[in-house]
Amino acid sequence: MVYTQKSPSTVSSIQEFKLAYFGRVLSHSRLGEVYKLCCHSQGIDLKLRQFEVEPKELKAKMLNLKSQSGTHICITVPYKVQAFELCDFLTERARQAGSVNIIRNQQGVFYGDNSDGEGFIRDVKSNNRLSFRNKKLLVLGAGGVLRGMLMELIDQCPKSILICNRSQERLQKIKRDFPFDLISTCTYKNIPQEPFDFIINATSASIQGHHLPLNPAIIGPETHCLESAYKIAEHTIFQKWAFASGAKSSINGLGMLVEQAVVALDFFSNLSINSSPILKHYERQKSN
Ligand SMILES: NC(=O)c1ccc[n+]([C@@H]2O[C@H](COP(=O)([O-])OP(=O)(O)OC[C@H]3O[C@@H](n4cnc5c(N)ncnc54)[C@H](OP(=O)(O)O)[C@@H]3O)[C@@H](O)[C@H]2O)c1
Incomplete structure (x- = not known):
């Protein structure tokens, strides 16, 4: 190869x-x-x-x-x-x-x-004029999309990337395959209860119509919530939660697509x- x-x-x-x-x-x-x-x-x-x-x-x-x-x-x-x-x-x-x-x-x-990671970054930077530089990122999910995004996220020079997943197995693979100091991992029970600059939902929970077990304390007035799933005429379940919790913005995955x-x-x-x-x-x- x-x-x-x-x-x-x-x-x-x-x-x-x-x-x-x-x-x-x-x-x-x-x-x-x-x-x-x-x-x-x-x-x-x-x-x-x-x-x-x-x-x-x-x-x-x-x-x-x-x-x-x-x-x-x-x-x-x-x-x-x-x-x-x-x-x-x-x-x-x-x-x-x-x-x-x-x-x-x-x-x-x-x-x-x-092309998932590059598509995501283009949408964030070019279409929405947002920057990850020096920002605290919380990423939810550790499946195929996160794996495609991760190197592109690192290239944007954030301060830290905390990856949260339901199952430990995928987190362990991430730690093994992406051994970078700025990356740490946790499960939903261990998310620090303080605002992040960006929360990126890379799970498939929204397409199943499932709520994620998140506390609104992780959202502050400057928090942007980015969603990999998309709906045309309405917000996804994650976006609805983000807005109800006071997020500054919530963007869905259509631009990324x-x-x-x-x-x-x-x-x-x-x-x-x-x-x-x-x-x-x-x-x-x-x-x-
Ligand atoms: N906008 C775009 O262009 C674009 C492109 C590709 C994908 N996507 C979207 O990205 C999402 C993820 O895709 P993927 O390829 O990464 O899928 P995947 O490889 O199947 O991984 C799914 C991830 O979601 C987590 N998850 C699923 N249901 C959950 C729930 N109810 N609660 C908590 N965690 C849950 C899984 O956790 P476990 O490890 O614990 O199972 C896993 O981390 C999908 O919604 C897909 O539609 C969007």
Whole structure:
């Protein structure tokens, strides 16, 4: 496995873009719609195939696509780690994350990358004009998304990153794979009861409609709450809790979804997409 970055294909050679999307349940996902908006903004037709598969079916169905060079792949919950194992080559950040959400399928070779972290940081910095520099971060969850985000978060030079998770097992893997002084871990019972600058929800609790066992004492008037899940017309359950607890702002994961697709389309086919009209499209939907 070696580092690889760009696709050799050129923009002018693309009239249609073929994407296969894998997950366990895809009904909640807007990813296909976001890719469609991105492709249409370049006059490109999107041919999307969705695969809702059981864990034992994933490998065969994904490897089957090797004979269809140019059909690139997106992967969502809970298969990002399994998909990582099926790649022939990985970018450095995917290797470090131990999970992939995008695979470039080129002449029967799978090149894996992870665009979640870069998508998240682009949304925070460029779209919302926020900075993590010297800030105290509390991150909830230790699954695939957190693993994809972590190196990008470290690169933003925060003061500290406290990672809280329900199960100890995932926390131990994080400690082993990311041995950095600014990172510490805890469970929900041990979260210090004082305000953080940022609280990032990287759990899948919101998509299950579950409350996290959090005390409002961790939110102060300057706390920003960032959510990986998203809803178009209303706030997620975590965002509702954040606002009710006095957070300064609460941003959902739609901007991250758009930005990670922009990063992915560059990785797949060197496409250069402007996210602004797509974000505006969703802003209009919100206000309708
Ligand atoms: N906006 C975007 O572009 C984007 C991109 C990717 C993913 N996401 C979202 O990010 C979230 C996480 O995805 P993932 O790939 O990291 O999933 P994952 O690998 O399955 O990990 C799920 C994480 O959530 C925790 N969790 C689940 N239910 C919980 C509950 N009821 N209470 C407390 N913790 C709970 C798990 O804790 P345990 O270890 O204790 O089980 C684990 O840490 C999902 O909501 C997904 O939709 C958004």
